[in-house]
Amino acid sequence: MGLVWRRVRDRFRAASLDTPELDARLLAQQAFGIDAMGLIRRERETAPAEWVEALDALAERRLAGEPVSRIIGEREFWGLKFQLNGATLDPRPETEMLVAEAIRWIEHHPAPYIVDLGTGTGAIAISILDAIPAARGIATDLAAEALTAARHNAERHQVAGRLSFRQGPWWQAVPHTELFDLILSNPPYIASGVIPTLQPEVRLFDPELALDGGFDGLEPYRAIAAQAVRRLKPGGAVVLEIGANQGDPVARIMARAGFSRVEVQKDLAGLDRVVLASHS
Ligand SMILES: C[S@@+](CC[C@H](N)C(=O)[O-])C[C@H]1O[C@@H](n2cnc3c(N)ncnc32)[C@H](O)[C@@H]1O
Structure with missing residues (x-):
């Protein structure tokens, strides 16, 4: 799973987003249905294809300019x-x-x-x-x-x-x-x-x-x-x-x-x- 969200982070970096790593982590948590700790703990597991697809879809929205908080529907x-x-x-x-x-x-x-x-x-x-x-x-x-x-x-x-x-x-x-x-x-x-x-x-x-x-x-x-x-x-x-x-x-x-x-x-x-x- 680490590989998958890092690939998204790199796309965000290339697009010059302000907080590429944070955005990629938050969207991965949303797409995978896990929390921040889960993302760390399951770093080496292979993500199911539908999870990868779900994250890609969210990443596209972010790259089109939608704020992360709007995509995940909440803000701290x-x-x-x-x-x-x-x-x-x-x-x-x-x-x-x-x-x-x-x-x-x-x-x-x-x-x-x-x-x-x-x-x-x-x-x-x-x-x-x-x-x-x-x-x-x-x-x-x-x-x-x-x-x-x-x-x-x-x-x-x-x-x-x-x-x-x-x-x-x-x-x-x-x-x-x-x-x-x-x-x-x-x-x-x-x-x-x-x-x-x-x-x-x-x-x-x-x-x-x-x-x-x-x-x-x-x-x-x-x-x-x-x-x-x-x-x-x-x-x-x-x-x-x-x-x-x-x-x-x-x-x-x-x-x-x-x-x-x-x-x-x-x-x-x-x-x-x-x-x-x-x-x-
Ligand atoms: C800048 S937002 C602030 C929202 C929230 N208090 C915050 O700080 O995140 C302004 C809020 O005022 C509401 N609003 C706009 N016009 C209003 C009015 N005439 N009477 C009452 N609320 C109004 C909007 O719907 C919006 O929720």
């Missing part, structure tokens, strides 16, 4: 595996910064109540509930099909009893009576006009609803900010993921919405990544 995020479907964004490692910030904010709270607006796979809400057993929350999305994946992921990670799901646009999906300790969102933040210029791996495989932030990429922040102050409990905060150059405009939107303390945090690459808004 915050150490947990999340099922994807056609309506979900493929969760990005950058979003783990938002999760870390959220956990830092509520880890000493006795029973934090959170909302994740535009939850997609549920990656943000589920990671936080997994890390903080006393936390409960609501996860929303406009895409009903995304919520199907999020519900499945919540069950898989045993947080479904503490997370409810609501379908609809931003705050309209959340009952007016609900107030939160933490409002979270990684909304679509790409300006509509920029979408046709995105890399094919994003443009062709992530749903447009998960990417398109309107004419200037900031429409979802305006919609979220509009009700954020009145939806927070005293001492609560809003934590938003933002695009690389959106620190100033999103900070302005949050300040105008009534937050007295607004902080823009940069990621390890030095790019704007998270906005934290609260009352000092």
Whole structure:
């Protein structure tokens, strides 16, 4: 089996894929129906012809530009595996910064109540509930099909009893009576006009609803900010993921919405990544 997946790795290398070995291993595990350890343990066994064919078929999809996570239908995020479907964004490692910030904010709270607006796979809400057993929350999305994946992921990670799901646009999906300790969102933040210029791996495989932030990429922040102050409990905060150059405009939107303390945090690459808004 080692020979078979290495041959695929070499094809990926020749095609200048970024992570040829990792991609080949993950696709081999999928095609052979075995885990990472199994692939190592069975290195010297001969792979049945149908396994080789199955791997070749997956390799062709990868060579045509489909991301590995889309081919295998799941992505690891915050150490947990999340099922994807056609309506979900493929969760990005950058979003783990938002999760870390959220956990830092509520880890000493006795029973934090959170909302994740535009939850997609549920990656943000589920990671936080997994890390903080006393936390409960609501996860929303406009895409009903995304919520199907999020519900499945919540069950898989045993947080479904503490997370409810609501379908609809931003705050309209959340009952007016609900107030939160933490409002979270990684909304679509790409300006509509920029979408046709995105890399094919994003443009062709992530749903447009998960990417398109309107004419200037900031429409979802305006919609979220509009009700954020009145939806927070005293001492609560809003934590938003933002695009690389959106620190100033999103900070302005949050300040105008009534937050007295607004902080823009940069990621390890030095790019704007998270906005934290609260009352000092
Ligand atoms: C950038 S994706 C983030 C998904 C997930 N939270 C993550 O970080 O991986 C944005 C999400 O917002 C959802 N969305 C788009 N427009 C929305 C709206 N008007 N109301 C609620 N959710 C919306 C999309 O369906 C998508 O799941």
